[in-house]
Amino acid sequence: MSEIKLDSKVPSGPLAEKWDRHRFEMKLVNPANKRKYHVLVVGTGLAGASAAATLAELGYTVETFCYQDSPRRAHSIAAQGGINAAKNYQNDGDSIYRLFYDTIKGGDFRAREANVYRLAQISVNIIDQCVAQGVPFAREYGGQLANRSFGGAQVSRTFYCRGQTGQQLLLGAYQAMCRQIELGKIKPHTRTELLDIVIIDGQARGIVCRNLVSGEIRSYVGDAVVLATGGYSNVFFLSTNAIPCNVTATFRAYKRGALFANPCFTQIHPTCIPVSGDHQSKLTLMSESLRNDGRVWVPKKKGDTRHPNSIPEDERDYFLERKYPSFGNLAPRDISSRSAKEVCDEGRGVGPGGRGVYLDFADAIRRDGKAKIRERYENLFEMYERITGENAYEQPMRIYPAPHYTMGGLWVDYNLMSNIPGLFVLGEANFSDHGANRLGASALMQGLADGNFILPYTIGDYFASGKKLGQGNRPPLDHPEFRRVEAEVTDRIKRLIACKGKRTPTEIHREVGRMMWDYCGMSRSEAGLKHVLQKLPEYRESFWRDVHVPGTGEELNISLERAGRVLDFIEFAELMALDALTRNESCGGHFREEYQFTEEEAKADPTGKTIKGEAKRDDENYCHVAAWEYRGPGETPVLHKEPLVFTEVKPTLRSYK
Amino acid sequence: MNLKLHVWRQKNANSPGRMVTYEAKNISPDMSFLEMLDVVNEDLIHRGEEPIAFDHDCREGICGTCSLVINGIPHGGFRATTACQIHMRKFKDGDEIYIEPWRVGPFPIVRDLMVDRSAFDRIIQAGGYISENTGGAPDGNAIPIPKEKQETAMDAAACIGCGACAAACKNGSAMLFVAAKVSHLANLPQGQPERFRRVLRMVERHDLEGFGSCTNQSECEAVCPKEISVKFIAQLNRDYLRASLMSARDAE
Ligand SMILES: Cc1cc2nc3c(=O)[nH]c(=O)nc-3n(C[C@H](O)[C@H](O)[C@H](O)COP(=O)(O)OP(=O)(O)OC[C@H]3O[C@@H](n4cnc5c(N)ncnc54)[C@H](O)[C@@H]3O)c2cc1C
Numbered sequence: 001m002s003e004i005k006l007d008s009k010v011p012s013g014p015l016a017e018k019w020d021r022h023r024f025e026m027k028l029v030n031p032a033n034k035r036k037y038h039v040l041v042v043g044t045g046l047a048g049a050s051a052a053a054t055l056a057e058l059g060y061t062v063e064t065f066c067y068q069d070s071p072r073r074a075h076s077i078a079a080q081g082g083i084n085a086a087k088n089y090q091n092d093g094d095s096i097y098r099l100f101y102d103t104i105k106g107g108d109f110r111a112r113e114a115n116v117y118r119l120a121q122i123s124v125n126i127i128d129q130c131v132a133q134g135v136p137f138a139r140e141y142g143g144q145l146a147n148r149s150f151g152g153a154q155v156s157r158t159f160y161c162r163g164q165t166g167q168q169l170l171l172g173a174y175q176a177m178c179r180q181i182e183l184g185k186i187k188p189h190t191r192t193e194l195l196d197i198v199i200i201d202g203q204a205r206g207i208v209c210r211n212l213v214s215g216e217i218r219s220y221v222g223d224a225v226v227l228a229t230g231g232y233s234n235v236f237f238l239s240t241n242a243i244p245c246n247v248t249a250t251f252r253a254y255k256r257g258a259l260f261a262n263p264c265f266t267q268i269h270p271t272c273i274p275v276s277g278d279h280q281s282k283l284t285l286m287s288e289s290l291r292n293d294g295r296v297w298v299p300k301k302k303g304d305t306r307h308p309n310s311i312p313e314d315e316r317d318y319f320l321e322r323k324y325p326s327f328g329n330l331a332p333r334d335i336s337s338r339s340a341k342e343v344c345d346e347g348r349g350v351g352p353g354g355r356g357v358y359l360d361f362a363d364a365i366r367r368d369g370k371a372k373i374r375e376r377y378e379n380l381f382e383m384y385e386r387i388t389g390e391n392a393y394e395q396p397m398r399i400y401p402a403p404h405y406t407m408g409g410l411w412v413d414y415n416l417m418s419n420i421p422g423l424f425v426l427g428e429a430n431f432s433d434h435g436a437n438r439l440g441a442s443a444l445m446q447g448l449a450d451g452n453f454i455l456p457y458t459i460g461d462y463f464a465s466g467k468k469l470g471q472g473n474r475p476p477l478d479h480p481e482f483r484r485v486e487a488e489v490t491d492r493i494k495r496l497i498a499c500k501g502k503r504t505p506t507e508i509h510r511e512v513g514r515m516m517w518d519y520c521g522m523s524r525s526e527a528g529l530k531h532v533l534q535k536l537p538e539y540r541e542s543f544w545r546d547v548h549v550p551g552t553g554e555e556l557n558i559s560l561e562r563a564g565r566v567l568d569f570i571e572f573a574e575l576m577a578l579d580a581l582t583r584n585e586s587c588g589g590h591f592r593e594e595y596q597f598t599e600e601e602a603k604a605d606p607t608g609k610t611i612k613g614e615a616k617r618d619d620e621n622y623c624h625v626a627a628w629e630y631r632g633p634g635e636t637p638v639l640h641k642e643p644l645v646f647t648e649v650k651p652t653l654r655s656y657k
Numbered sequence: 658m659n660l661k662l663h664v665w666r667q668k669n670a671n672s673p674g675r676m677v678t679y680e681a682k683n684i685s686p687d688m689s690f691l692e693m694l695d696v697v698n699e700d701l702i703h704r705g706e707e708p709i710a711f712d713h714d715c716r717e718g719i720c721g722t723c724s725l726v727i728n729g730i731p732h733g734g735f736r737a738t739t740a741c742q743i744h745m746r747k748f749k750d751g752d753e754i755y756i757e758p759w760r761v762g763p764f765p766i767v768r769d770l771m772v773d774r775s776a777f778d779r780i781i782q783a784g785g786y787i788s789e790n791t792g793g794a795p796d797g798n799a800i801p802i803p804k805e806k807q808e809t810a811m812d813a814a815a816c817i818g819c820g821a822c823a824a825a826c827k828n829g830s831a832m833l834f835v836a837a838k839v840s841h842l843a844n845l846p847q848g849q850p851e852r853f854r855r856v857l858r859m860v861e862r863h864d865l866e867g868f869g870s871c872t873n874q875s876e877c878e879a880v881c882p883k884e885i886s887v888k889f890i891a892q893l894n895r896d897y898l899r900a901s902l903m904s905a906r907d908a909e
């Protein structure tokens with residue numbers, strides 16, 4: 001048995017006072033001493049860039065790492081919709097408590113109460129900070145900040161910058177970073193990929209990276225390592241993530257002893273442009289703000305191939321409005337996605353291959369006029385036309401769900417530290433705040449909360465708690481452990497180059513990804529997961545025979561980069577499927593076909609809130625975080641459970657009817 | 658459709674490069690331009706050759722990573738479109754396509770079609786920010802910002818830093834990039850305290866990096882995938898002039 005004990009370190013006291021109390025109780029590093037501590041921040045998305053800038057402002061010395069050619073290009077840039085905050089500027093009944101409650105409920109009661117409450121508290125500071133940095137949020141004519149309602153919320157609490165919120169927020173954080181680079185407090189490394197983590201005397205002390213231009217393998221040492229490396233949606237090959245997004249950093253950390261939590265909690269976004277063919281390299285999200293004005297429907301008849309505009313009103317099924325009268329087209333993502341899959345499985349899907357549903361703006365255009373709709377969504381309509389060649393002002397869009405976000409990630413405590421001392425994990429890379437399903441516009445919020453307002457406090461507490469850290473205590477780069485990990489990394493690259501099989505890394509990725517999508521995607525069954533768990537070890541082995549990587553390791557080599565990432569995805573997929581198989585319930589984005597309400601159960605519910613086919617949670621047996629421990633190649637990982645205790649809200653049936 | 662591609666191949670910054678011809682076969686009109694290159698690359702790997710290296714990330718026209726000169730025009734000359742957003746339905750069977758990297762002195766070639774754009778990061782480092790530490794910000798609504806001002810700031814802030822402006826300019830000037838950041842911040846109340854210092858420092862760094870000077874040819878605006886207007890260069894010039902006069906006065 002393993003000796004790891006999960007301690008969430010959630011502070012005592014009433015929920016609303018925990019964070020304040022904790023901030024008071026944490027140890028501080030004397031301002032003059034801060035420069036003696038060196039932090040390695042891997043990832044410069046919203047979480048990493050905001051953390052790096054804030055740590056440097058406080059006086060720590062920082063090095064940042066990203067694989068793009070500039071920190072400004074992290075995939076946070078792609079977020080279109082917006083960022084939530086409990087400002088209640090609209091006076092429509094929002095509050096910190098309501099944002100907290102919505103997030104906990106949205107996550108299907110699989111997140112830590114104290115973390116989520118803190119997130120809601122901090123949300124208000126984030127907006128202030130961004131405005132001060134020059135983020136050009138949308139404004140009303142009176143000059144006040146504008147809001148919209150977004151993805152499953154009944155209040156208007158989402159702040160946005162046209163359809164480019166992620167980009168503008170990231171530029172704010174990037175610019176704050178740039179200021180610190182100019183001041184000499186941050187040293188940035190671009191086109192640099194983390195390939196492993198170095199742990200010495202039980203503490204995270206460094207990383208081993210590959211310079212993607214020269215191929216050089218190099219180690220970096222610090223007093224803490226911060227991973228803010230984003231999510232793993234590309235395990236499905238096709239997702240709304242950028243092609244280079246990977247699980248490598250977090251998976252390497254897992255293999256070095258960090259626990260991976262809830263890997264099966266993945267989010268499938270309902271409004272993406274459907275797949276057009278086998279050449280497809282990635283999927284494009286259409287912001288779900290479109291659901292504020294678009295109505296989702298399919299023909300009532302199976303295999304109806306008429307042009308959508310010639311299908312009369314009474315032959316259309318507005319299935320979300322029908323099933324969820326009070327939320328309608330704004331039903332949460334997991335629910336909307338699954339409903340779309342359902343109608344397509346019934347043979348009522350539209351477009352090529354029948355994997356699509358309509359998102360129709362005709363009523364909104366009739367109501368508000370074309371000009372208004374154009375003002376709201378112009379860039380989205382343009383993007384849609386560019387990709388599909390269809391004009392959505394004239395005919396409904398076609399959409400289909402696609403992998404988009406991963407709630408699972410490395411396990412962290414309340415301080416955002418993993419079970420490995422000195423290894424902190426931020427943003428999408430950790431598992432923390434979204435439970436089994438994330439609400440729209442809350443990932444940007446979490447990234448900035450982690451980076452700007454949480455880590456800068458908690459890392460100080462770690463440094464100050466006296467564990468032989470800081471200048472003078474850092475191990476040298478020729479420490480045997482650095483040497484050993486470097487050798488392992490170099491050896492793996494050599495082996496990849498030496499394979500000379502017959503398949504490209506992309507081909508293998510596409511095949512494994514499709515299998516994961518089919519059996520571990522929107523819905524999962526015991527038989528399907530067992531099938532995957534049997535196939536994946538075969539892929540893991542055959543990869544080393546099949547893959548072909550031209551060129552060498554000592555140069556810029558795009559195939560080599562891809563091969564390494566694909567290999568990690570294949571190994572990681574096994575963990576994901578195992579987690580999905582072990583969680584014998586349906587919750588949030590994790591839908592197990594065996595666990596859904598039957599017709600009889602729906603009928604028997606006196607409140608009428610239960611719907612046949614809806615996810616059936618099992619709070620008695622699965623109200624916990626599943627944190628997995630790596631036990632070596634081919635060994636079954638060990639499951640550690642962190643029980644989730646709800647003192648403030650009572651887990652209820654997550655009904656959106 | 659079948660196409661003939663002429664692609665710039667160059668092993669690294671120090672070796673000479675040349676155009677190499679490839680056939681792109683069975684290309685579907687629904688593919689994106691980069692997916693077409695993916696197909697060519699998969700074929701190259703199968704033949705044991707090294708794939709064409711090109712920069713890309715989001716493939717949604719927002720990150721500014723892709724950077725291809727297509728038939729002599731940065732991003733190919735389709736209105737408001739990055740290379741990654743071009744779809745093959747814009748081409749026809751039998752077309753010949755020339756694909757080259759950005760060619761501007763301050764953007765050295767890294768490999769094939771990839772260039773080093775860190776000069777842009779250094780220009781931002783010179784002053785493209787508001788010096789505001791985390792923590793002390795007043796309420797977001799404390800300073801109302803007129804909608805028109807915010808919209809103008811947003812128009813400028815939409816720059817994705819791809820570098821097409823510099824690649825298109827016969828002088829190799831990146832003034833549109835600098836102007837976009839200067840104008841984004843100069844149109845917001847929060848950007849005022851550093852407004853004049855910022856413009857001086859950013860222009861100085863721009864010149865230092867080796868970008869040429871702007872002679873109002875507007876080639877930059879024509880290729881900009883975010884349609885950043887040259888009117889921002891006019892705003893930059895006004896601010897720059899004022900700033901120079903102010904600093905001359907301060908020096909007296
Ligand atoms: C298309 C799209 C739209 C979205 N829209 C919204 C929205 O409207 N609202 C919302 O709240 N959320 C949205 N999200 C989710 C949100 O954008 C992301 O969850 C969030 O931005 C992730 O930020 P991050 O800082 O954790 O990671 P990222 O921004 O993904 O950054 C990851 C960083 O890690 C680096 N990195 C990764 N691996 C390595 C490695 N091995 N070595 C070195 N560096 C590495 C990368 O270079 C990058 O700098 C959207 C997501 C997508 C994909």
Ligand code: FES
Binds near residue numbers: 712714716718
């Ligand atoms: S790849 Fe991001 S803009 Fe083209």
